Amino acid sequence: MKDNLIVFKVGTSSLTSPAGDLDPEKIKKITRQLAQLHQAGYKLVLVTSGSIAAGFRRLGFDKRPRKVADKQAAAAVGQGLLIEEYTRSLLVQGVVSAQILLTQDDFADQRRYQNAQTALNVLLSRRVIPIINENDTIAIDELKVGDNDTLSAQVASLLKADLLVLLTDVSGLYSDNPRKNPDARPIPIINEITPQIFAMAGGTGSSNGTGGMATKIKAADMATKSGVPVFICSADSTALVDAVHQKNQGTLFTANENAFNQKKQWLAFYAPAKARVYIDHGAVHAMAREGSSLLISGIKQVQGNFKKDDIVEVYSLKSKKLIGKGKARFSRPVLEEILEQKHPEGIFIHRDDWVTTL
Numbered sequence: 245m246k247d248n249l250i251v252f253k254v255g256t257s258s259l260t261s262p263a264g265d266l267d268p269e270k271i272k273k274i275t276r277q278l279a280q281l282h283q284a285g286y287k288l289v290l291v292t293s294g295s296i297a298a299g300f301r302r303l304g305f306d307k308r309p310r311k312v313a314d315k316q317a318a319a320a321v322g323q324g325l326l327i328e329e330y331t332r333s334l335l336v337q338g339v340v341s342a343q344i345l346l347t348q349d350d351f352a353d354q355r356r357y358q359n360a361q362t363a364l365n366v367l368l369s370r371r372v373i374p375i376i377n378e379n380d381t382i383a384i385d386e387l388k389v390g391d392n393d394t395l396s397a398q399v400a401s402l403l404k405a406d407l408l409v410l411l412t413d414v415s416g417l418y419s420d421n422p423r424k425n426p427d428a429r430p431i432p433i434i435n436e437i438t439p440q441i442f443a444m445a446g447g448t449g450s451s452n453g454t455g456g457m458a459t460k461i462k463a464a465d466m467a468t469k470s471g472v473p474v475f476i477c478s479a480d481s482t483a484l485v486d487a488v489h490q491k492n493q494g495t496l497f498t499a500n501e502n503a504f505n506q507k508k509q510w511l512a513f514y515a516p517a518k519a520r521v522y523i524d525h526g527a528v529h530a531m532a533r534e535g536s537s538l539l540i541s542g543i544k545q546v547q548g549n550f551k552k553d554d555i556v557e558v559y560s561l562k563s564k565k566l567i568g569k570g571k572a573r574f575s576r577p578v579l580e581e582i583l584e585q586k587h588p589e590g591i592f593i594h595r596d597d598w599v600t601t602l
């Protein structure tokens with residue numbers, strides 16, 4: 245491990261009692277291991293769920309609420325209580341922690357994205373453990389990350405962590421939901437996330453979790469494309485320490501060899517596209533191999549307005565499938581002027597500003 249930087253994600257299912265309340269003993273179990281790894285020199289980030297679980301009862305609900313506004317209110321009450329448990333429990337072991345609440349906006353805006361990275365790196369270099377959750381109270385649907393599996397993948401990718409560990413209430417990915425199918429087989433290693441892998445995922449195991457295995461596989465897909473390996477395992481008493489050495493049962497997703505660099509990560513996962521261009525078969529072929537730039541001569545149709553440097557989605561004219569996206573070197577009016585020429589020449593999207601999503 246280069247930087248010894250590990251991002252752990254703990255789900256609601258690993259922090260709560262069967263009735264859905266936050267269980268302080270489960271938090272202690274986690275912080276004891278974090279302190280042990282911190283002592284051993286690892287840089288650590290914790291993405292934790294549990295704000296709704298920690299808050300709903302104080303708000304007068306007798307079970308976890310379902311309505312969005314009620315969940316947001318519960319999160320506002322609970323986040324403070326959640327972070328208090330972690331902070332106190334880490335501090336008695338001599339470890340300083342920090343709270344960071346993020347939303348999708350913090351990733352979609354390139355300046356805020358870079359800012360989040362800088363802030364996290366300063367904390368890590370000062371031996372602080374950042375404790376991250378989504379800012380549930382203010383995040384509206386369209387601007388939500390939505391689940392902490394994805395949020396942890398975004399954070400691990402942003403920091404180019406050495407490992408992302410998703411701790412849950414089941415020991416890794418199985419061929420089917422093991423709670424429903426007793427014949428489900430554990431899958432120890434995955435080198436490529438194919439549609440068959442996605443098809444193995446079922447929903448949540450309890451009424452407290454969000455997303456089940458589907459969001460974890462999606463998260464693994466994102467992180468491994470950014471060069472971060474992912475390990476899914478059960479949050480047992482020594483799980484965090486064991487996961488670092490992969491001594492416990494679980495599923496390891498290996499990192500892609502041709503991982504996106506920082507610029508391409510932002511482009512692939514967050515950059516909002518302003519318009520579409522449709523390209524011919526020859527251009528599709530060249531772009532899919534990633535090594536080529538998109539030549540103006542391959543563009544057959546343009547949809548929507550864009551300025552120079554805006555992000556544009558590129559589709560196949562024939563199949564209407566999305567091929568990838570990239571940064572436009574010309575505005576739409578300039579592109580159209582060139583397209584009207586008898587032999588349009590030049591590059592519309594340079595390969596350094598292009599990601600294939602095929």
Ligand SMILES: Nc1ncnc2c1ncn2[C@@H]1O[C@H](COP(=O)(O)OP(=O)(O)O)[C@@H](O)[C@H]1O
Pocket residue numbers: 254255256257258411412413414416417418419420421422423444445446447448449450452453454455456457
């Ligand atoms: N193929 C599968 N392999 C393992 N677990 C699965 C699978 N499909 C669905 N699940 C369910 O996913 C649950 C874990 O996800 P979730 O409840 O969202 O937990 P968390 O709160 O830790 O994010 C497990 O308890 C399990 O029932």
Ligand SMILES: N[C@@H](CCC(=O)OP(=O)(O)O)C(=O)O
Pocket residue numbers: 254255256257292293294295296297319377378380390391392393452453454455456
């Ligand atoms: N941000 C929410 C958790 C969202 C979430 O992804 O939950 P989970 O699937 O239990 O990790 C909270 O603090 O309750």
